[in-house]
Amino acid sequence: xxxxxxxxxxxxxxxxxxxxxxxxxxxxxxxxxxxxxxxxxxxxxxxxxxxxxxxxxxxxxxxxxxxxxxxxxxxxxxxxxxxxxxxxxxxxxxxxxxxxxxxxxxxxxxxxxxxxxxxxxxxxxxxxxxxxxxxxxxxxxxxxxxxxxxxxxxxxxxxxxxxxxxxxxxxxxxxxxxxxxxxxxxxxxxxxxxxxxxxxxxxxxxxxxxxxxxxxxxxxxxxxxxxxxxxxxxxxx
Amino acid sequence: xxxxxxxxxxxxxxxxxxxxxxxxxxxxxxxxxxxxxxxxxxxxxxxxxxxxxxxxxxxxxxxxxxxxxxxxxxxxxxxxxxxxxxxxxxxxxxxxxxxxxxxxxxxxxxxxxxxxxxxxxxxxxxxxxxxxxxxxxxxxxxxxxxxxxxxxxxxxxxxxxxxxxxxxxxxxxxxxxxxxxxxxxxxxxxxxxxxxxxxxxxxxxxxxxxxxxxxxxxxxxxxxxxxxxxxxxxxx
Numbered sequence: 001x002x003x004x005x006x007x008x009x010x011x012x013x014x015x016x017x018x019x020x021x022x023x024x025x026x027x028x029x030x031x032x033x034x035x036x037x038x039x040x041x042x043x044x045x046x047x048x049x050x051x052x053x054x055x056x057x058x059x060x061x062x063x064x065x066x067x068x069x070x071x072x073x074x075x076x077x078x079x080x081x082x083x084x085x086x087x088x089x090x091x092x093x094x095x096x097x098x099x100x101x102x103x104x105x106x107x108x109x110x111x112x113x114x115x116x117x118x119x120x121x122x123x124x125x126x127x128x129x130x131x132x133x134x135x136x137x138x139x140x141x142x143x144x145x146x147x148x149x150x151x152x153x154x155x156x157x158x159x160x161x162x163x164x165x166x167x168x169x170x171x172x173x174x175x176x177x178x179x180x181x182x183x184x185x186x187x188x189x190x191x192x193x194x195x196x197x198x199x200x201x202x203x204x205x206x207x208x209x210x211x212x213x214x215x216x217x218x219x220x221x222x223x224x225x226x227x228x229x230x231x232x233x234x235x236x237x
Numbered sequence: 238x239x240x241x242x243x244x245x246x247x248x249x250x251x252x253x254x255x256x257x258x259x260x261x262x263x264x265x266x267x268x269x270x271x272x273x274x275x276x277x278x279x280x281x282x283x284x285x286x287x288x289x290x291x292x293x294x295x296x297x298x299x300x301x302x303x304x305x306x307x308x309x310x311x312x313x314x315x316x317x318x319x320x321x322x323x324x325x326x327x328x329x330x331x332x333x334x335x336x337x338x339x340x341x342x343x344x345x346x347x348x349x350x351x352x353x354x355x356x357x358x359x360x361x362x363x364x365x366x367x368x369x370x371x372x373x374x375x376x377x378x379x380x381x382x383x384x385x386x387x388x389x390x391x392x393x394x395x396x397x398x399x400x401x402x403x404x405x406x407x408x409x410x411x412x413x414x415x416x417x418x419x420x421x422x423x424x425x426x427x428x429x430x431x432x433x434x435x436x437x438x439x440x441x442x443x444x445x446x447x448x449x450x451x452x453x454x455x456x457x458x459x460x461x462x463x464x465x466x467x468x469x470x471x472x473x
Contacts, residue, residue, distance in 0.1 A: 048322045073324040084319030086247070088254040100243040101323040145319070 001026040001183050002047070002153065007056035009042055009207075016042045017053070018207045024183060024200075026152075031198030032187040039207040040187035041081060044157050047185070048078045060153060074103060077151035081158045083142030087131035091122055091141050094130060095148055102149035116144040120174060136167030143174060154178065156186040160193060172196060240325050244333025245340065248307070252341045257302070265299055266348050273352050283360025285352055289370045289440045292349070293432070296378050297410045301402035303341065304385025305395040307334050308467065312393035321467070331386070331463045338382045346375055366442035373439020376452040377432055381406055383459035390466040 002024040009017040017039050024030050032040045045051040047058055049069040058065040065072050086094055095113045104112050117123045120140045125133070130141060139159060146154060159175060160168045175197055178184065188194060194201055194215070201218060203211040211218065252258040272291040280287060311317040320330055350371075356362045381402075388401035412431035416424055428434050435448040 045318075050318055050322050070324050070326065073322055076322070078319075078322045080315060080318045082315045084314075084316045086251070086316060087314070088251060089247075093250075097243060097247050098319075098323070101240055101320070101325045103324055106239070 001028075001061060002185075003057075003059040004047070005057050005059075007043070007046060007053045007058065009039075009046065009051070010054045016207050017046075020056070020204075020207070020209055022202060022209060022212055024185065026183055028200060029184045029186075029198050030200045030202060031194035032185065032202050032204055033189065033191070033194050034187075034204035035189055038204045040204055041157055042207075043204070044078075044155050044185070044187060047153075048076055048155055049073060050078075074149070075152045077146035077149065077154045079139075079142045079146045079154075079156045079159060081161065083138045084145075085130045085138055085141055088129065090127050090129055091133075091144075092117070092126040094141065095144055098145040099148045104149050112148055112150075116148050119147070119177070120144040121170075134167070136163050136170060139163060139167070139171050140174060143171070143178075147178060150182075152182055154182050154184045156184070158188055159186055160188070160190065168193075240329045241333040241336060244325075244330060245336035248334055248337025249340055252303075252337070258341070261299060261302055262345065262348075265295065265345055268295060269349055273349075273355075277356070283356040283362040285356065285362070285367055285370055286440045288349075288352060289374050289436070292374050293377055293436050294410070296374070296381055297403075297406045299345075300342070300378060300381040301385050301388075301399040301406065304338055304382055304389055304402065305399040306389065307338065307386050308390040308463075309393055309395045309398040313395075317467075327464050327467055330467065331460055335383065335386055335460060335463075338386065339379055342378045342382055343375065346371065346378065363442060366440065369442050369444055370440040372444070373436045373448075376439070376449075377436050380432070380452050380455045380459070383456040383463075384409075387459045387463045387466065390463045 002022075004020060004022050007017050007020040008015065020039075020043065032043065034040050042051065046053050047060070047065065049065045049072050052066055060072050061075055063071050086097075089097070092113060095116060096109060099109050099112055114123075117126050120143055122137070122140055122144060125137065130138065133141065143156070143159065146156070156175065160171050163171060172193065175184065175186065184197075186193075186197065198215065200214045201211065202209050269288075269292060273288050276287045276291070308317070311320065321327075353362070353367050356367075384405050385398075385402045388405065389395075389398040391401060392398050409430065409432050412427050413433040416427050416431075419427055429447075429451070435451050438445050438448050
């Protein structure tokens with residue numbers, strides 16, 4: 001489903017990503033794990049075609065992200081680290097706007113909006129103005145816009161950052177309910193999150209992938225938990 | 238086209254949800270009304286020529302306030318990343334935003350249409366000159382908006398966007414003042430670049446091809462440059 005080959009990204013003289021390659025199969029739930037500034041967001045922005053790679057290619061569903069950017073964007077649902085919301089709109093109006101931009105046919109617009117409102121448990125708040133919502137609600141609205149066009153690939157950048165424990169649980173459950181339908185990539189530096197949601201982990205350190213394996217294999221033959229494994233990889237490389 | 242309309246509609250709604258838009262609208266119309274009655278009272282002529290001049294002058298100050306947030310706010314709040322990762326072309330994003338602002342601006346102009354009926358009631362105005370005059374200030378506002386949107390796309394700071402707009406609009410509007418210090422090609426160039434002479438022709442009832450080309454090409458160039466500006470992350 002997703003093939004990344006030798007992705008390198010420079011910001012001026014700074015090398016943010018160093019020759020990153022990986023493949024993600026359809027339906028997989030993959031976690032990008034790394035400290036702040038490791039390059040997770042940059043990698044996700046390249047996957048969504050928001051940023052171009054300095055070198056290397058990304059193929060999603062057989063199409064090159066750099067060449068077929070518009071076609072790729074139709075397949076992708078993306079939640080940036082800060083939910084991209086228009087504070088003066090109501091939840092419903094915002095989702096309708098997102099649906100229109102994401103090529104949801106006019107006939108199905110209301111159906112799709114109702115579906116994601118239901119799926120993200122936002123039905124009762126649909127007429128509330130976004131600026132009045134709590135952080136947890138905003139995150140759910142962000143996820144709702146990401147899935148409004150039923151994308152094949154869902155990319156979530158730190159979906160639970162800044163949330164309280166109850167909100168984290170709500171968002172985590174929401175993501176878990178979505179995962180059976182599509183390929184999901186999420187980035188986080190919270191290890192328990194990866195352990196609860198992802199099947200496979202890519203540990204990114206200073207723009208490089210230092211580990212790429214299933215959770216089962218990473219924790220195999222060891223008494224260690226994921227936190228120890230993560231720290232071990234960080235110390236080793 | 239649907240996406241352009243969706244973005245335009247969203248922009249228009251954003252204007253009406255903000256108190257700034259209402260304040261700008263009320264202040265603008267109040268100032269226009271005051272000048273209209275002062276001018277009519279002073280000139281005692283059934284013409285809007287001088288009113289158009291005042292409107293043109295005030296638009297130099299008003300339009301940057303309307304356009305400063307168009308892209309700057311999206312960049313600041315992070316919604317730009319949302320827009321740019323939807324399957325929407327950059328051209329549609331720019332045109333949608335431009336259209337939304339243009340409709341709001343047209344509304345301001347439309348609110349002054351009562352001036353025509355007032356002078357029609359009291360005198361015999363040159364109807365053609367009124368129509369072309371309105372076309373002239375509408376085109377001028379459309380150019381100012383295109384410039385405002387361009388400067389808004391340069392930064393995530395609305396104040397910097399507004400100041401950049403003011404600098405460009407002041408140069409265009411007041412360039413006529415430099416004519417007396419120049420001659421030959423420089424003078425011709427300044428006369429052509431400045432907005433003053435072009436709007437003047439419209440208020441006299443003249444629609445010259447060169448004036449239309451000036452406004453339309455200016456709008457077109459600004460839209461192209463805005464598109465390039467929002468794409469600049471792709472070149473870094």
